[in-house]
Amino acid sequence: MAKKTRVVITGLGICSPIGNGVKQFTTSLKKGVSGVRYHEILKQQNYRCHVGALPALEPAEVQAFTSRYGLVKMKGTGIVYGCMAGVEAWFDAGLSLLDSKSNQAAWESGCIFGTCTNGIDAIDYGIGLVDTGNVRKMGGRTAQQAMNSGVSAYLGGIIGIGNQLSTNSSSCITGVESAMEGVNRIRQNKAKIVLVGSSESSHHNVWGGYDGMTLYDDFYALAKGYNDNPEKASCPMSIHANGLVPGGGGGAMVIESLQSARKRGAKIYAEILDGSIISGAQRNGGTMTMNSRKSMEDVIEFALSKSQISARDIDLISGHLPSYIMDVYEVEAWAKVLKRTGEDFPYINALKSMTGHCFAASSSMELVASALQLHHQFIHPSVNSAALHPQIESIIARKKIPLKALKKKINIIAKTAFGFGDVASCIVLKKWEDA
Numbered sequence: 001m002a003k004k005t006r007v008v009i010t011g012l013g014i015c016s017p018i019g020n021g022v023k024q025f026t027t028s029l030k031k032g033v034s035g036v037r038y039h040e041i042l043k044q045q046n047y048r049c050h051v052g053a054l055p056a057l058e059p060a061e062v063q064a065f066t067s068r069y070g071l072v073k074m075k076g077t078g079i080v081y082g083c084m085a086g087v088e089a090w091f092d093a094g095l096s097l098l099d100s101k102s103n104q105a106a107w108e109s110g111c112i113f114g115t116c117t118n119g120i121d122a123i124d125y126g127i128g129l130v131d132t133g134n135v136r137k138m139g140g141r142t143a144q145q146a147m148n149s150g151v152s153a154y155l156g157g158i159i160g161i162g163n164q165l166s167t168n169s170s171s172c173i174t175g176v177e178s179a180m181e182g183v184n185r186i187r188q189n190k191a192k193i194v195l196v197g198s199s200e201s202s203h204h205n206v207w208g209g210y211d212g213m214t215l216y217d218d219f220y221a222l223a224k225g226y227n228d229n230p231e232k233a234s235c236p237m238s239i240h241a242n243g244l245v246p247g248g249g250g251g252a253m254v255i256e257s258l259q260s261a262r263k264r265g266a267k268i269y270a271e272i273l274d275g276s277i278i279s280g281a282q283r284n285g286g287t288m289t290m291n292s293r294k295s296m297e298d299v300i301e302f303a304l305s306k307s308q309i310s311a312r313d314i315d316l317i318s319g320h321l322p323s324y325i326m327d328v329y330e331v332e333a334w335a336k337v338l339k340r341t342g343e344d345f346p347y348i349n350a351l352k353s354m355t356g357h358c359f360a361a362s363s364s365m366e367l368v369a370s371a372l373q374l375h376h377q378f379i380h381p382s383v384n385s386a387a388l389h390p391q392i393e394s395i396i397a398r399k400k401i402p403l404k405a406l407k408k409k410i411n412i413i414a415k416t417a418f419g420f421g422d423v424a425s426c427i428v429l430k431k432w433e434d435a
Helices: 020-031 041-046 059-068 075-091 122-132 139-144 150-159 174-185 205-209 258-264 293-307 328-336 357-378
Strands: 007-015 037-038 049-052 109-114 193-198 212-214 249-257 270-277 316-318 348-351 412-419 423-430
Touching: 007 020, 007 075, 007 139, 007 174, 007 193, 007 258, 007 357, 020 357, 037 293, 059 075, 059 150, 075 150, 075 193, 075 249, 075 258, 075 270, 075 357, 109 150, 109 174, 122 205, 139 150, 150 193, 174 249, 174 270, 174 357, 174 412, 174 423, 193 357, 249 258, 249 357, 270 328, 270 357, 293 423, 316 357, 328 412, 357 412, 357 423
Parallel strands: 109 193, 316 348, 316 412
Antiparallel strands: 007 249, 007 270, 037 049, 193 249, 270 423, 412 423
16 A cells, blocks of 8 residues: 655644634633623624624734735625635745736645635625615625635635635534645645635624524524623533534644655644544434434544554544533544543543634634644643533543643644534644654
8 A cells, every 4th residue: 555645734823712823822722711702793683692702803903914915895704814814824834925926826835725604794795785776886806705715715816826726615524624635635646735724704694593593402503591601601511511602713724745844844733644524414313413423433433544543542632512412422422432431531622612613613723723732732721611511521530621721742633523414524633753
């Protein structure tokens, strides 16, 4: 069997509810900062849930960024988040932007950047103009930003991407999927460097569909009972978990072949061993909104097999853990596949306890957090998880779900993400050590 091309992470970028930029994000991770806030507009529009998490960007900060890169009349918050994260990751990798006046393109560099509903801000703006008879005031940029592919198209123009330039959309696994698509493209020798990631708008109309959605029986999707206590609302693995907290943002990574990274003398954060993406086909208990237990177990097993690691090798699980009954199912799946429980269970943490659930952006943010934890050798806390769900407490020793950051030697992190449509993913990252 041919030896697989080794793929490494050389650049990181983030625009999140707990920090814009890798430096601020890392500090917040270690401190266990919550980015969940009360939003008056949600109350005014009669939502059940009045809390959410979005990047704290000042208008002047956004204006400076969009002006610098020629982004005119930007309505799509998710596109701005994605471009901010993508540009930071590109520069962090030690790469340069091609001169916009150049006739050349970066033929060996690609971009696969996903989203679920980035265009809804622009669509909302456009519908308002149409409904008031002002369609001629809309302009072409509204249509550009309404496209799902708007985020990758803008990034491609800023950077000068000449290889594959596309957008994927697979619910909450979008970030892991974009990373695996990038890995595959590099291993197929179709690109040397790929910018991967995902972003999600924070417009209240994005969150509205979830506020009225039932995930199962009469359980509404968004968090209940926390309108007066927003920072406690996202509590994965807790007995108090009562629905997800909506959020927005963007996460990005530059990945490339090890040969390319070494040739450039690039800093390496971590290595991507491999991963798996499957669908449970909405069978065996899986539905449009709930994953089947079987798909959860299968995707973990497939990822471990493809990564050529054993159950004993996993030091930390970066879970999907959205803050409702799915948390229990995920932990049960890990315990069954790994055959590890109690103090023998790996450490496990939930970024969503701090950022809320940023939908398509969530797993990209969690991949950035995973790379940082491997690079700096620490485990970020899962805030609000002090009172564990009884079924989880019966499987995992309390100390394996840290409430405060731990300075810890970790070698391998397994990252899971699950999504609507019964889609499932798992990707494995390894600490970089240059032999």
